[in-house]
Amino acid sequence: MIDFAGTSLSAEDIVDCLRRNLQIRDVCQQIIYRSIIEQAAIEYQIEIAPEEIQSAADQMRYEMRLESAAQTLEWLSEQLISPQHWEQGIRDRLLLKKLQNSLFSKDVDRVFAPNRLDYEQVFIYRIQVPYRPLAQELLYQIEEGELSFYEAAHLYDVDEERRLRCGYDGRLGRWDFPPDIGSAVFGAAPNELLGPFPVGQSYDLLMVGGFLSAELNDETRGAILDRMFQEWLESEFIHFSYYQNHS
Incomplete structure (x- = not known):
């Protein structure tokens, strides 16, 4: 039972909400992922010391x-978790990182060399609007010089923070885009206008601000480790499911 906003919520209430919002599968998968990580940590004799949890x-x-x-304590109460649960969550994240490094850190250089282009980054500007006709009209006005991309973003983007940044969406990697959009973005020239692309219920116009060549720095190394670990975790999940269904 959880008390929230003066209301008592049962475990059944929470599970029902997750089901209604199509989130229950992801939560169940994360629970099994945690079990896989715990078992692998035992196998590889990986432990987290109390001092590491305290430092984090x-x-x-x-x-x-x-x-x-x-x-x-006030913040933890607002998050509806106890100090013990907070420490357990920290320990889980530290364990994941230690296991990730134990399994794959030695392979990062080998993976990076032939896949260097996958880790290029782009400075991207985005205008997201709810209707295709509006996206097409903005595309026409920008191409004809009636309106700059930055003005259009400031006036029409559905995201308030991005409107204030005149469309600047950040420094993104190839894996931050769907494959078809990623190919278009990384094949474009600086300041080239792209789209509109359907994204969910909205439509995106994109403009490339510039590119960053891939370097094997800490950020790229972390991205490679994350990707390799996630692929391993998904593979282990398939083996886990098969074993459970055939045991």
């Missing part, structure tokens, strides 16, 4: 400006 907790408190124990 202190870092989180610093980043979130939780300067006292009272502030930390």
Whole structure:
């Protein structure tokens, strides 16, 4: 039972909400993923010391400006979790990272070399609008010089924060786009206008600001590790499901 906003919510209420919002499968999958990670950590003799959990907790408190124990407890209460659950979550994340490095850190250089182009990045500008006719009209006006991309983003983008940035969406990698859009973006020239692309119930106009060549820095190394680990986890999940269904 969880008390929230003066209302008692049962486990059945929470599970029912997850089902109604099509989230129950993802939650169940994450539970099994955690079991796979725990079992692999035992196999590879990976452990997390209390001092590591404390250090990570202190870092989180610093980043979130939780300067006292009272502030930390208040924040935890707002998140509906106990200090014990918070520490358990920290321990789970540390265990995942240790296992990830144990399994794949030695393979990063080998993977990066032939897949260098996969880790290029682009500075991207985006205008997202709810209707295709509006996207087409904005495309026409920008191409004809009646309106700049930045003006159109500031006036029409559905995302308030991106409107304030005049469409700037950040530095993104190839894997941040669907395959067809990624191919178009990374094959474009700087300042080239692309789209409109259907994305969910909206339509995107994109403009490339420039490219960053791939380098095997900490960020790229982390991205490679994350990708390799996720592929391994999905493979282990398939084996787990097969074993459960045939045992």
